[in-house]
Amino acid sequence: MKGRSILLAGALAFTLMAPASVYAQGVMGGAQDGAEQGAHSAGPVGAVVGGTVGAVTGGINGLIGIKQRPRFHQYVIEQHRPSFRYQEPVAVGTVLPDEGVQYYDVPAEYGDVQYRYTVVNDEVVLVDPGTRRIVEVMP
Known part of the structure; x- marks a missing residue:
């Protein structure tokens, strides 16, 4: 107690x-x-x-709720977004390069998300659009 x-x-x-x-x-x-x-x-x-x-x-960094993450991950897979190949580890804090990475808006149905998403080395990540810094690697 x-x-x-x-x-x-x-x-x-x-x-x-x-x-x-x-x-x-x-x-x-x-x-x-x-x-x-x-x-x-x-x-x-x-x-x-x-x-x-x-x-x-x-x-x-959890702007997509825990319960919504599997559904969001499935959404990204269904969009068939190309995966950017990156030689460095894909981790929170990694800054992605200026060129070659395509960023996408997170649909409003997943909340008021201030970040954008992309796919890096076959992993879905949320990225701060102003800094290109990964803020979340989606499970």
Whole structure:
């Protein structure tokens, strides 16, 4: 019981210290998705922790909700987008080259997504259009 109280207090403190910019980018969707996934995996405590983590990560790079990711991935496959071949690792933070990469808008049905998507080395990625930086590699 003591460990549970510490975990809940830590989750609350983490939520209160998260930067305001995260809240402006869609925390509610991330919190809801995280809480649902956490509750499914670990009950009430998992819901609290999942909601907290989901709020932060959902606001930063999870702009396509957890539940929508498989459907979005299927959408991209059905679009038959060509895969750009890249010699570097495909990972969050990688900046893609100026030329040769084709970017596509994320349809509105997947939310108010500020990023664009592309396919790199057969992996679907979300990219910040201003910096060409990968912000999410879709599972």
